[in-house]
Amino acid sequence: MSFKKYPIVFEPILKDRIWGGTKLNSVLGKNLKAEQVGESWEISLVPDNISTVANGCYKGLNLEELLSKYPIEILGESVYSVFGKQFPLLFKFLDAKEDLSIQLHPNDELARKRHDSFGKTEMWYVMQANPGARIVVDFKEGVNEEDYLKHMEAKTLPSILNEIPVKEGDVFFIETGTVHAIGAGVLLAEIQQASDITYRVYDWDRLDSDGNSRELHISQALEAINYSPKNVELHYEKELNKDNLVVDCPFFTVNYVPLLGTYMPNKKQDTFYLYVCTEGACTIILLEEGESFSFKKGDTILMPASLNQYKIQGEATLLEIFIS
Structure with a gap:
């Protein structure tokens, strides 16, 4: 299947x-x-x-x-x-x-x-x-x-x-x-x-x-x-709707994403991504499938490696985590 x-x-x-x-x-x-x-x-x-x-x-x-x-x-x-x-x-x-x-x-x-x-x-x-x-x-x-x-x-x-x-x-x-x-x-x-x-x-x-x-x-x-x-x-930057690098180590990479409007992730195609909503609420829109999913503060979301075409909209603070 x-x-x-x-x-x-x-x-x-x-x-x-x-x-x-x-x-x-x-x-x-x-x-x-x-x-x-x-x-x-x-x-x-x-x-x-x-x-x-x-x-x-x-x-x-x-x-x-x-x-x-x-x-x-x-x-x-x-x-x-x-x-x-x-x-x-x-x-x-x-x-x-x-x-x-x-x-x-x-x-x-x-x-x-x-x-x-x-x-x-x-x-x-x-x-x-x-x-x-x-x-x-x-x-x-x-x-x-x-x-x-x-x-x-x-x-x-x-x-x-x-x-x-x-x-x-x-x-x-x-x-x-x-x-x-x-x-x-x-x-x-x-x-x-x-x-x-x-x-x-x-x-x-x-x-x-x-x-x-x-x-x-x-x-x-x-x-x-x-x-x-x-x-x-x-210490890290806080540019809106951007993936601001926080840490890049051999075990994980973490970006800080202050979301106000739309964020278009620059997702690598051979690794999973995690999103942690630390404030506010957001919607993840799958561009190929046309589906949308809503999340709020306290949610942790796994984006499978095979899922690459999406955007995130809302007013939220996100941590974006992956292995580079």
């Missing part, structure tokens, strides 16, 4: 977290069943967290089933040649009512050796931030392993880390090995490699509802930490 080309959305996979809140519902319209929901996984092929199609003729199929039938039509030749039937990205919304743990992620080599997994390079786009909100990211200048271990022992790790105030529209690029934490009051969109490997090194001496501390990964993290200072904050 031939592949039906249309913009695909998936059912969100909602995750209860000790630090989560209710903004995924109040700001993004997700149907929460609890009051501490920290994450909405929008598109995932991570084991035990496989997304299910929410719209169109493939509704009810999961992403693994879809890729087993139509890998090249969805992923594109260039992505399929590297990743096979794997979906190489994971997209999430995160709501931090409280501080997340201080953590880091391994690179591809270490993650493959230890976990048979991708590494976890990620990008954050801040969608909303309470007054005074901040992130914790990277060591201060001159910190080495000896300093790190000394402060870990004394439970003073935050004193040697940078705190950065955040506001809506800020973007941060978190390379593997970078120590980081999303601070309380921040709602963000996260684009990352398809990995759920996290090494938690400090959790603010927090206890769960049963009075227990969460597991830390002190020894596992030592080989993964990068002590070199990095430029984590990204």
